[in-house]
Amino acid sequence: MNALYRPGPMKYIPDYISRKHGKQKVDYDLPMMEEYLSDTYGITVFQEQVMLLSRLLANFTRGDSDTLRKAMGKKIVDTMNQLKVKFVDGCKANFRFIDECNLTGKKLTM
Secondary structure, three states, X not given: OHHHOOOOHHHHHHHHHHHHOOOOOOOXXXXXXXXXXXXXXXXXXXXXXXXXXXXXXXXXXXXXXXXXHHHHHHOOHHHHHHHHHHHXXXXXXXXXXXXXXXXXXXXXXX
């Protein structure tokens, strides 16, 4: 809960509490994300989760995922924009079956 008390994740505190107490359903964009987000009730809270998810979803290397973590933490927009292209391309390569993942109509964002 303490990790949520930062400018970005603060808006998810009500969802986190509701999900923790069973008042709101825990929902994942992709079932495979549950492995890394189950402890935080489907909400990406920790930088390590961002790194793990980027490797899982977009085949990022450990170095790429660490660069992403640093760029997000320090708000380095140019680096994030470069990695966004790589992330989207990696996801497209992994998820040729995207309609089967209940993502029809959803926008993959970073």
